[in-house]
Amino acid sequence: MTTIRDVADEAGVSVATVSRLINNSGYVGEQSRQKILTAIKKLNYIPNEIARSLNKQSMKILGLLVPDITNPYFPSLIKGVEQCAMQHGYMLLLGNTEGQEAIGENYLHFFKQYKVAGLIKIDGTHLNTPENVPTVSLDRMNDHDRFAVVSDDFYGGKLIGQAIKETNHGSILIVTGPLDIKVSQLRLQGMQSVFDQHKITYQIYSTPSFQMEFADQVALEIIHNYPNIDTVIAPNDIYALALIQAWSQFGYVIPKNVQIIGYDGIVFGAYAHPGLTTIEQPAYQIGYQGTELLLAIINQQIDQQSSKIIQIKPQLLQRNSLREVE
Known part of the structure; x- marks a missing residue:
């Protein structure tokens, strides 16, 4: 497996210089930049996100809590979350709580260990989400939720x-x-x-x-x-x-x-x-818009201490299980 040291050796620069470029954490001269980028491409180097996160507050990962993964309603919602997240360079960690707060709390502890950048709840239970982790509720919300995208x-x-x-x-x-x-x-x-x-x-x-x-x-x-x-x-x-x-x-x-x-x-x-x-x-729209809202909070475009609730209207889908209108 190619390491950051291999890239530094190939480019003829220090490991610290490669690290500054990868993490966008300091100045790198144009000549050194081009050498590093050429070395990365040649060696097919892929940065270790977990290692990179050790000196950061969070990773480009979102935690997602779902109450019942077997319910056919939720895959469309999850798809909306996933597609929006991936378009912005984020990946998902999925937790199926089965509607039980104890399972949800276990997942929250797991997400905290992985330094998730934000949390999306479709669970509806009264979980004690970390204050420092941006959180958006989808589909189901409680009175204390500050950010949510829900059906009316x-x-x-x-x-x-x-x-x-x-x-x-x-x-x-x-x-x-x-x-x-x-x-x-x-x-x-x-x-x-x-x-x-x-x-x-x-x-x-x-x-x-x-x-x-x-x-x-x-x-x-x-x-x-x-x-x-x-x-x-x-x-x-x-x-x-x-x-x-x-x-x-x-x-x-x-x-x-x-x-x-x-x-x-x-x-x-x-x-x-x-x-x-x-x-x-x-469902898809709820998932997509909810993830857009979460990313806006993460990127400090929206104050985490403020509040925003988005309601989307459902519609009647008429088939044949009701009698004809009188």
Whole structure:
């Protein structure tokens, strides 16, 4: 493996001179610069980022915390983060917290060891992020978060309420995510703002998690506890697809016997039978803009002690799992 000393020997300069050029940390004469660049190219020298970081406060690495890597919604969001980061010369360290704060804290300790330049949270839990590490929350945020790029969940809830209101909805069951998570609260409030205004009654069933592993169990509980329900609003597309599958096994015809709407806009919803009507979140856009915001903080274009929350509106993606508009 080629070392910095090999480059110095090839160029006929000192190791300190090569180091100043690589780290842009001091003056290097033009003649020496050209010799070093020629040597680097000839020897195919690649600087050791970890070694270079020892005398720096951070590396060109971003830490990314995700609550459930198996959920098909998150890859599009992660792709937005990754592409923006790579365009600016940064790489990602990914941590899958499974929605558990203890796992998240372990990853934070790991990220600190690697001197990450910044942190992106899609986790929504109340993690004690280091004060000196720029942090941006995506998709899910808490009241104490100063920087975030999120979908307008209240507006998404209103879109659901308006879509259901226009159908022959009958009895309605709102299945929420955990109500200690702000996105669940906001979506519910958006639905309630429409239903309460039009005096439409509904029931609420709160799930303990958005996690994919609980979807089948929740679907069976809903079918058992609400056998005559006419309309179900699912907390996300995964739970909606699990319900469609379970109902089909019990002989229900969708949307004739029961209609359903999801949330997220994952691609698999298009392949359900019938196609899943849902609220489509701009996942890639959230990831990309969130990373742009984080890099602006890292580069001191935005004061880390200030605050900036960006909301992006979702949209209704109409397929065939709701009855036709009356």
